[in-house]
Amino acid sequence: MSDIKVAMVTGAAQGIGRGIALKLAADGFDIAVADMAFQEEKGRGVVAEIEALGRKAIFVSADVSKREEVAAAVDKAAAELGSFDVMVNNAGIVGQVAPIAEITEESMQKVFAVNVNSVLWGIQAAAAKFIELGKKGRIISAASIAAIKGFPILAPYTASKFAVRGITQVASQELAVHGITVNAYAPGIVGTSLWEDLDKKLAAITGKPVGQNLKENVDSISLGRIETPEDVAGVVSFFASPNAEYVTGQVLLVDGGMLYN
Numbered sequence: 625m626s627d628i629k630v631a632m633v634t635g636a637a638q639g640i641g642r643g644i645a646l647k648l649a650a651d652g653f654d655i656a657v658a659d660m661a662f663q664e665e666k667g668r669g670v671v672a673e674i675e676a677l678g679r680k681a682i683f684v685s686a687d688v689s690k691r692e693e694v695a696a697a698v699d700k701a702a703a704e705l706g707s708f709d710v711m712v713n714n715a716g717i718v719g720q721v722a723p724i725a726e727i728t729e730e731s732m733q734k735v736f737a738v739n740v741n742s743v744l745w746g747i748q749a750a751a752a753k754f755i756e757l758g759k760k761g762r763i764i765s766a767a768s769i770a771a772i773k774g775f776p777i778l779a780p781y782t783a784s785k786f787a788v789r790g791i792t793q794v795a796s797q798e799l800a801v802h803g804i805t806v807n808a809y810a811p812g813i814v815g816t817s818l819w820e821d822l823d824k825k826l827a828a829i830t831g832k833p834v835g836q837n838l839k840e841n842v843d844s845i846s847l848g849r850i851e852t853p854e855d856v857a858g859v860v861s862f863f864a865s866p867n868a869e870y871v872t873g874q875v876l877l878v879d880g881g882m883l884y885n
């Protein structure tokens with residue numbers, strides 16, 4: 625059996641996914657950088673950053689809401705990089721930001737397709753590949769503080785992240801027999817384009833100036849600063865490491881001290 629270690633990170637062209645891809649590369653993994661086709665140029669930039677760290681990397685185009693595209697992406701990563709050991713289901717969107725009364729059927733379907741179905745497709749594809757290759761693989765998915773507590777004006781997003789927590793618990797129990805672990809990370813307020821966009825949408829609803837909603841949220845963090853993709857990547861690195869061999873079915877808050885459980 626080869627000792628190459630390969631990880632796929634979805635939504636890795638930017639933001640938290642890029643941070644995770646770079647951290648896992650620094651840990652010694654070769655990386656499949658997966659993202660939407662329109663993100664290919666940025667994704668190839670991340671591939672170049674990984675290669676500069678001395679690891680192999682490929683860009684894989686996939687819409688993670690589509691079951692067949694996720695399965696094909698995993699096949700491609702394993703074939704081109706020569707192994708498959710870690711799947712990070714990171715891609716996600718905020719979706720409609722509005723009071724409950726205004727939430728549409730279309731927006732619920734969209735956010736569930738991208739944030740929830742993708743996690744199921746990622747678990748299915750990765751588990752099948754791990755079993756085929758005889759690997760005790762690791763599956764790690766993006767939850768959120770909104771997986772632990774409901775946030776007003778964010779019903780679709782909150783519901784989707786609670787669902788990620790549920791699927792993580794189910795899959796960890798079903799896949800334990802194969803030695804596969806399934807966990808999730810729950811970031812707080814990370815300074816990415818997701819929050820830039822969310823802040824603008826919240827400003828339109830709350831009437832506060834752009835930047836104010838973000839500032840108020842950051843002010844509530846015990847450690848007193850906004851979260852970085854690197855803060856999140858440290859937790860993913862732990863879940864992918866030998867140190868986490870006995871951890872499964874967990875959702876780990878990495879929020880600088882916002883929620884406590």
Ligand SMILES: NC(=O)c1ccc[n+]([C@@H]2O[C@H](COP(=O)([O-])OP(=O)(O)OC[C@H]3O[C@@H](n4cnc5c(N)ncnc54)[C@H](O)[C@@H]3O)[C@@H](O)[C@H]2O)c1
Binds near residue numbers: 640738766768819
């Ligand atoms: N930013 C935060 O404060 C925060 C907090 C908690 C959880 N999260 C979660 O972390 C994850 C990453 O968030 P981010 O802040 O880096 O967001 P981001 O918007 O900066 O990046 C998301 C990436 O996912 C990709 N993506 C979106 N839909 C996709 C699809 N259907 N198929 C493939 N790729 C797709 C995008 O192209 C983009 O590259 C998300 O699941 C998000 O919900 C973020």
